[in-house]
Amino acid sequence: MTDTIQRAEIETTDVTGKVVTITGGTGSFGSTMARHLLDHGVAQVNVLSRDEAKQDAMRRVFADERMRYFLGDVRDRNSLEAPMEGADFVFHAAALKQVPSCEFFPQQAVLTNVTGSHHVIEAAAAAGVRSLVVLSTDKAVYPVNAMGMSKALMEKTAQAFARNHPASHMTVAVTRYGNVMYSRGSVIPLFIEQLRAGKPLTLTEPTMTRFLMSLDDSVDLVLHAFTHATTGDLFVKKAPATTVEILARAVASVMGVDDPELSVIGSRHGEKLHESLLSVEEMVKADDQGDYFRVPLDARGLQYELYFDEGDRRIPRDVDFTSANTTQLDLEATKALLLTVPEVRAAAEAGL
Secondary structure, three states: OHHHOOOOOOOOOOOEOOEEEEEOOOOHHHHHHHHHHHHOOEOEEEEEEOOHHHHHHHHHHHOOOOEEEEEOOOOOHHHHHHHHOOOOEEEEOOOOOOHHHHHHOHHHHHHHHHHHHHHHHHHHHHOOOOEEEEEEEHHHOOOOOHHHHHHHHHHHHHHHHHHHOOOOOOEEEEEEEOEEOOOOOOHHHHHHHHHHOOOOEEEOOOOOEEEEEOHHHHHHHHHHHHHHOOOOOEEEEOOOEEEHHHHHHHHHHHOOOOOOOEEEOOOOOOOOOOOEEEOHHHHHHOEEOOOEEEEOOOOOOOOOHHHHHHOOOOOOOOOOEEOOOOOEOOHHHHHHHHOOOHHHHHHHHHOO
């Protein structure tokens, strides 16, 4: 079956004259991606989201006639038909992402992240979309929380489509990334808010490590997937990491506070000490592309004897790719990375 899986590649990320649909398009990633697309000559950006207030705010900020807004929910298959019509590319970013919320309402995470993603994939294929990239998270690797488990199933849903529809003209790829700096709901704006209020910086566990990526890095990862994807591929961008304590002290330092008060409150529901972007099993198959890892689809069929009689004889890499064994940033390196984020620079210039 491997040979029959579609091998069509997109050889360029040139979006000039193309129609692109972004689910969850009013979020941090969607807004950044939309800006990139408009700057590169896209014909139209279809933004799908369920929040009319955010759509209205985005409409006023962008003020671009190439932007079209669709009110809908990925849980509702019918609401996906209009934004998919005529689309060349689809970025699927709609998701429930807050770990504690999903711990209390796991069935809601399944409805949006799994069932909703299935709806997006099916609707995109039916509309003749050329390529679809779904956005996942490090929490999908060895998941210990409901959000990560639902995202892992989302990945499997996308890969199952690739495996079960080898003749499809739509390329489906998965991108997986860690914490995106200054994205909505992330800890960096919380730290800045606490500093301005004169409050201690609240840490869950000081030794906890987390990958750090900018929104531009996340856009680059998706565009890399569009450029290099064979259907069913999973892509990871190599990213540095730091401890939560160093991150807190770095944020305080760029805001002009050299010795911030720290308050350790303990881990939240479903949190890991370290995050993984690739499992050991995925590292066995991973293709090192410099700044990225590509993990190809396992396109074997249902001939289960292959697993027992043949298996995979490659020598495994014996560790997963985690926030503990990637490049570790010290205080100064973390500050330098933070200052590449426009919102952090603006906050630092404004001061407390």
